[in-house]
Each structure stands twice: as C-alpha cells, then as structure tokens.
Amino acid sequence: MSSEALVELVGSSEIIICCGSGGVGKTTVAAALAQHAARTGRRAVVVTIDPAKRLADALGLEGIGNEPVRIEGDFDGELWAVMLDTKSTFDAIVTRYAADGDQAERILGNRFYRNISGALSGTQEYMAMEKLYELRSEGHFDLVVVDTPPTRHALDFIDAPRRLTRFLDHRLYRVITAPTRGVMKAVNAAAQTFIRGVSRVVGSDVFDDAIAFFQAFDGMEEGFKERARHVLDLLNDRHTAFVLVASPRRDTVEEARFFADKLGESGLPVRALIVNRMHPRFGSGRPEAHRERAHTLAGTPLGELYANLADFTLVAAREEEHLEGLADQVAPAPVVRVPFLRSDVHDLAGLDEVGTHLFAG
Amino acid sequence: MDHGRFFGASRVVIVAGKGGVGKTTVSAVMARAAARTGLSSLIVEVEGKSGLASMFDVRPLAYDEMDLAEADGTTGAIRARTLTPDDALLEYLREHGLGRLSKRLVSSGALDMVATAIPGIRDILVLGKVKQLERAARTDHEPDLIVLDAPAAGHAITFLQSARALADAVKVGPINAQATDVLELLTDPSRCQVVLVTLPEETPVNELVDTAFSLEDRVGVSLGPVVVNGLYPTRPGIDADPRAAADEAGTSLRPGEAEQLTEAAEFRRHRTDLQAEQLERLAQRLPLPQLRLPYLFEADLGLAELDALADELLAGIDALPDLEPTAASKDR
Numbered sequence: 001m002s003s004e005a006l007v008e009l010v011g012s013s014e015i016i017i018c019c020g021s022g023g024v025g026k027t028t029v030a031a032a033l034a035q036h037a038a039r040t041g042r043r044a045v046v047v048t049i050d051p052a053k054r055l056a057d058a059l060g061l062e063g064i065g066n067e068p069v070r071i072e073g074d075f076d077g078e079l080w081a082v083m084l085d086t087k088s089t090f091d092a093i094v095t096r097y098a099a100d101g102d103q104a105e106r107i108l109g110n111r112f113y114r115n116i117s118g119a120l121s122g123t124q125e126y127m128a129m130e131k132l133y134e135l136r137s138e139g140h141f142d143l144v145v146v147d148t149p150p151t152r153h154a155l156d157f158i159d160a161p162r163r164l165t166r167f168l169d170h171r172l173y174r175v176i177t178a179p180t181r182g183v184m185k186a187v188n189a190a191a192q193t194f195i196r197g198v199s200r201v202v203g204s205d206v207f208d209d210a211i212a213f214f215q216a217f218d219g220m221e222e223g224f225k226e227r228a229r230h231v232l233d234l235l236n237d238r239h240t241a242f243v244l245v246a247s248p249r250r251d252t253v254e255e256a257r258f259f260a261d262k263l264g265e266s267g268l269p270v271r272a273l274i275v276n277r278m279h280p281r282f283g284s285g286r287p288e289a290h291r292e293r294a295h296t297l298a299g300t301p302l303g304e305l306y307a308n309l310a311d312f313t314l315v316a317a318r319e320e321e322h323l324e325g326l327a328d329q330v331a332p333a334p335v336v337r338v339p340f341l342r343s344d345v346h347d348l349a350g351l352d353e354v355g356t357h358l359f360a361g
Numbered sequence: 362m363d364h365g366r367f368f369g370a371s372r373v374v375i376v377a378g379k380g381g382v383g384k385t386t387v388s389a390v391m392a393r394a395a396a397r398t399g400l401s402s403l404i405v406e407v408e409g410k411s412g413l414a415s416m417f418d419v420r421p422l423a424y425d426e427m428d429l430a431e432a433d434g435t436t437g438a439i440r441a442r443t444l445t446p447d448d449a450l451l452e453y454l455r456e457h458g459l460g461r462l463s464k465r466l467v468s469s470g471a472l473d474m475v476a477t478a479i480p481g482i483r484d485i486l487v488l489g490k491v492k493q494l495e496r497a498a499r500t501d502h503e504p505d506l507i508v509l510d511a512p513a514a515g516h517a518i519t520f521l522q523s524a525r526a527l528a529d530a531v532k533v534g535p536i537n538a539q540a541t542d543v544l545e546l547l548t549d550p551s552r553c554q555v556v557l558v559t560l561p562e563e564t565p566v567n568e569l570v571d572t573a574f575s576l577e578d579r580v581g582v583s584l585g586p587v588v589v590n591g592l593y594p595t596r597p598g599i600d601a602d603p604r605a606a607a608d609e610a611g612t613s614l615r616p617g618e619a620e621q622l623t624e625a626a627e628f629r630r631h632r633t634d635l636q637a638e639q640l641e642r643l644a645q646r647l648p649l650p651q652l653r654l655p656y657l658f659e660a661d662l663g664l665a666e667l668d669a670l671a672d673e674l675l676a677g678i679d680a681l682p683d684l685e686p687t688a689a690s691k692d693r
Contacts, residue, residue, distance in 0.1 A: 251385070255410070280624075300598075302612070305598070305626060312625050314658055340632070343635065346563070
C-alpha cells in the first residue's frame with residue numbers, strides 16, 4: 001500500500017527533494033527514485049552534492065561533473081546524474097547576470113569572491129537549489145531528484161534563497177556599495193563605527209577585497225534576487241515533493257522529527273518517509289520469550305541460536321518503537337521500509353535492489 | 362598501552378567521521394573511559410544539537426558548561442557544553458571591543474553578514490574558543506581531556522582547514538593571530554589529536570580513509586587510533602543446525618522456529634563476515650591502530666551502555682602497542 005503511494009509520487013512529481021541527516025542513505029534513495037522514474041519512461045536527473053563522491057559510489061561511476069551526464073541502462077525513459085560543483089554553479093550565475101564580460105571577470109577574479117564561492121557555509125545549499133532551478137527551467141527533464149547536502153543546520157537549503165536576498169537587501173551592503181552611487185552622506189554613524197570595527201578585527205586587506213567585490217557586484221542584485229524568488233517559488237510548487245529519509249536509530253529518528261517539524265513550519269509537508277537500514281524480523285515471537293529460552297539453554301548451541309534470535313527480534317521491536325511517533329507525525333505520508341542490504345550499493349543493480357524494496361515492498 | 366598514557370597523549374581530542382557513524386557515542390565513551398581512569402573531561406559539541414543529553418539523562422546542553430557525570434572517588438568528572446559558531450562569534454566580538462554593538466548586530470542581521478563576508482570565520486572562532494579552553498585547562502590542570510565532537514566528515518575537513526586557509530588569506534590582525542594560534546594547536550601532536558570514527562561498512566570506510574589523508578596533508582593534524590563502531594559481537598555456536606541442537610539439548614522447537622533460528626543465524630554470519638572484510642580493508646588502506654566498539658542489541662544508549670562500551674574501549678587500549686601514534690603518511 002505504502003509502496004503504491006510512492007510509485008504515484010515518483011510518477012507525478014516534477015521535483016523531489018530528499019532530506020535527512022547524514023549517513024542515512026539519502027544519496028542512494030535519491031538515485032533509486034530517479035532510476036525508477038527512468039524505468040517507467042520519465043526523463044529523470046539526480047543531483048547530488050560533491051564532497052564524498054557519493055553518487056559516483058552509488059552508481060559505480062567516476063568523474064560525473066557539474067553538467068548532467070546520461071547513465072546508460074535499460075530504461076524506457078532516461079537517467080541522468082549531476083554532481084553539484086558549488087563554485088562552477090556560482091560562477092555560471094555570475095556570468096549570466098553580469099552586465100558584460102568585464103564585470104563578470106572583475107567578480108570572478110576577486111579574491112573575496114573566490115573565497116566565498118567555494119567555501120562559504122550556506123553557499124552549497126543555495127547552489128543546490130540553484131542547480132535544481134536551472135535543470136527544471138531547461139525543460140529537458142520530467143523529474144529532478146535532489147539529494148540535499150549534509151548540512152550542519154538541517155534545513156539551510158530552504159533558507160538559502162531567502163538568506164541571499166536578505167544579504168543583498170541589507171542596509172550595510174548598500175552602505176558598502178554606496179560610494180559608487182554617490183550617496184555616502186547617507187551612511188549613518190552606527191554603520192561607520194561598525195565598518196571601522198569590522199575592518200579592525202578582520203584586517204583591512206580582507207575588507208578591501210570585500211568592498212571591491214560588492215562594488216563589482218553593483219547592478220546585479222536585482223537579477224540575483226529575482227532568481228532567488230523563483231527558486232523559492234519552486235520549493236513551494238505543488239509538483240515539488242519533500243521526501244524524508246531516515247534510519248530507525250533513536251538519534252536519527254529524533255533528527256528526522258526535527259526535520260519534519262521544520263518543513264511543516266515552512267509549509268512544506270513531508271510527502272513520504274523512507275526508512276533505511278531496518279533490521280529484518282525473524283518470525284513474530286517476542287524477544288523476551290527468546291531471551292528466556294536462551295537463558296535456560298545457556299551453554300548449548302541451541303542457547304546461542306536463541307540468544308541470536310533474541311538479539312535481532314529485540315532490535316527490530318525497538319526500531320519499530322522509535323518509528324511510531326515519526327510515522328504519526330508525517331501522516332498521511334506513506335512510510336516505506338528498506339532493510340539492511342546484502343552489501344553496500346555501488347552499481348545500478350544495487351539501486352534496483354533498493355528500488356525493489358521501495359516500490360514493490 | 363597504559364590508559365593514563367593513552368589519554369595523556371594530547372589534551373584535545375577531536376572526534377570526526379561521516380554522519381551517522383556514532384561520533385557523539387564515541388565522544389561520550391572516550392569521556393566515560395577517561396573518567397574511569399580518574400581523568401576529568403569536557404565534551405564540546407558544535408552543532409547545537411546532540412544526543413549526549415539523552416545518553417546521560419540530563420537536560421539539553423547549553424553554552425555554559427554543565428555536569429554530565431560528577432567526579433566520584435576514583436572517577437573523573439564529565440562536563441559538556443555547546444559551542445556554536447554564532448555564540449563564539451558574539452563572544453569574540455565582545456572580547457574585541459564590539460560588545461556594545463553586538464546586540465544590535467544580531468537584531469539587524471549584520472552578524473550574519475559579517476560571518477557571510479569572511480569565509481571560515483565561524484569555524485575559526487569555534488576552534489579559537491577550543492584553543493582558549495585548552496590554554497585555560499593547562500593553567501588549571503583540568504579538565505584533563507577536551508573532547509570535541511566535530512561536524513560530519515566533509516565539513517570536518519573544511520572545519521579544520523579553516524585555520525590554514527585564514528592564516529594564508531588574512532596576513533595581519535586579530536583573525537590572523539587567531540588562525541595562527543589554532544594552527545599551532547592543531548599541528549602539535551602533544552596538544553591535539555584527531556580520532557576518526559567509522560562503521561565497518563564499505564562507504565564509511567572509504568570516506569574515513571579519504572578524510573584521514575586529507576586531514577594529514579591539508580591540515581597537518583596528528584591522527585590517533587581509528588574507532589570502528591557497531592561491530593556485531595560474535596556468537597560462537599550459531600552455526601549449529603537448530604533441529605540437531607534441539608535434540609542435543611533434549612528439547613523440541615515450535616513450528617517455524619527452526620527456520621527463524623536458521624535465518625537469524627545466517628543474517629548475523631553474513632553481516633559479521635562483511636564487517637570483518639571491512640576491518641581488514643581499513644587496516645590495509647590505513648596503517649593506524651583500530652579500537653573496536655560492539656553493536657549493542659540490548660538497549661538504546663544510556664549510562665549502563667556507555668559503561669559497557671567504555672569497558673570495551675579500555676580493553677582495546679590495553680591491547681594497543683605501547684608506541685607513540687604514528688602518522689599514516691610516514692607508512693604510506
């Protein structure tokens with residue numbers, strides 16, 4: 001039943017955003033969802049975030065770049081993959097919105113820009129959303145599946161477009177760029193104190209680079225802000241679905257509940273919950289009964305066998321217990337369970353195995 | 362290796378690894394094991410959310426230090442605190458004469474802008490504060506150990522690299538001084554070590570190996586033993602055929618039970634084999650000693666479970682050769 005709902009979701013959504021804490025298998029799930037869509041005739045692309053080369057791991061591919069690469073396979077549709085390169089994505093937007101090649105070059109060559117474009121916290125989240133927008137607007141894909149970055153602050157990516165807009169709207173930003181607009185007089189005393197203070201703390205060379213950057217950026221804010229608004233609209237679109245990925249451990253379930261809360265607060269409901277790495281259940285016996293048998297038979301091979309069965313029934317029962325509240329919280333979203341697999345997923349066959357559990361379970 | 366010597370190797374221990382491998386668990390177990398050795402410790406958490414509180418059954422952590430476990434006879438105290446970048450930035454601004462402005466900086470969003478405008482500043486401020494804690498600990502002779510529960514792997518590299526990057530990018534001023542001091546701490550094996558954590562699974566092992574070499578090459582930090590978390594304890598005897606074993610024990614099985622026992626045994630064997638394979642692969646690719654912690658079937662992590670894991674960790678330390686930890690790159 002729950003799998004049918006997931007089939008329907010993957011069949012009808014235009015964007016799927018997989019979120020969840022690190023290490024729960026988001027990348028694998030994202031790739032498996034895209035692969036299923038491709039199998040069922042859709043043109044699907046999965047976007048993942050670089051550092052760990054995890055999609056390459058999951059797909060058994062090396063060298064996927066910032067541009068979509070088509071993955072060969074037995075698909076009625078198409079499967080593509082992109083490994084997000086934060087810096088190149090940022091460079092591409094700068095180039096797009098610059099008035100001319102000169103302005104683009106001034107920005108791209110600025111030391112401050114070079115620092116922030118690759119390393120800035122929050123940039124990665126924003127660029128993931130940006131990539132999503134770009135792929136969606138190109139019109140080639142029916143479905144874009146995004147694997148969200150393992151962020152420090154779980155849902156930075158939702159805030160990312162807003163944060164950039166805030167940044168560009170900020171009074172201080174306008175103050176810094178003011179000299180080129182000839183309104184330096186408008187700078188109030190507090191702002192001047194602030195600028196002097198910051199300059200003293202960070203050193204004037206950093207500050208000069210920053211000012212040069214902001215000045216070079218002048219005139220591009222509107223384009224950037226407009227773009228951020230579009231990205232935000234896309235997140236709220238009814239064809240965009242948020243899929244929460246979790247594992248059944250107590251701590252990751254707690255984190256998943258936090259994610260679900262935050263998404264709900266932003267008016268973005270969880271449309272499916274996928275729980276990875278479930279321990280299998282062996283029979284319906286109670287763990288206590290197995291444990292007791294193990295106890296009376298202690299020291300015999302049968303005792304060991306019961307102790308082992310008790311181990312796993314206990315874990316399985318505890319996992320279900322952890323999930324109860326989370327499942328209620330995301331209802332009516334379907335809950336799909338994926339067991340521990342025989343081995344780590346690093347090829348299309350592995351993704352198919354995940355797919356079997358996701359869609360036919 | 363002697364326990365005191367192990368925990369005395371460096372005062373700061375940074376626990377790092379891929380998300381979900383149990384960094385917080387390992388941080389807690391390290392502190393618990395140190396406590397049993399009579400040493401006091403402070404666990405520093407940098408993400409503003411932590412499972413530590415539920416493990417120790419205390420209220421959520423805060424910026425001010427709090428007790429997780431009090432000293433008791435021969436046992437050392439365990440304290441903990443959060444140290445989020447925003448808190449660290451505010452404190453830094455106060456210390457640099459921008460205190461009066463800091464409230465308005467927060468309310469106007471300017472603080473966010475400062476942090477956005479200076480790459481790596483959040484990280485360097487957190488590490489700078491850790492350095493300050495370490496300096497204070499040297500004067501006060503406590504805590505004996507500062508355990509930093511680091512951000513997840515990808516972030517851990519940028520996090521620890523921030524010092525070198527900023528020291529290069531900003532040539533003068535307090536940020537440069539801060540970055541230089543932090544770099545000194547990170548690259549001094551007698552003051553700071555990184556303990557990497559992984560699960561005995563393929564992808565986390567790959568990532569640990571990459572992280573280990575990146576940290577050594579790009580940060581120059583010294584690596585302690587790696588901790589492999591979540592190993593199934595072996596259960597000798599599960600290879601037996603359930604029906605034969607029942608006959609032998611003079612008892613009988615309920616319908617269907619023979620199959621359940623067999624399948625459960627087969628599952629454990631399979632996972633245990635996979636885990637052994639990964640341990641071996643890790644040992645081949647990374648010449649660092651391994652400390653192993655078992656998977657706990659019985660219950661979620663609480664004090665009793667932490668103690669059980671601390672026992673395992675101490676046993677693992679006993680078995681370590683009595684050598685200074687060697688840098689992986691020397692053996693490469």
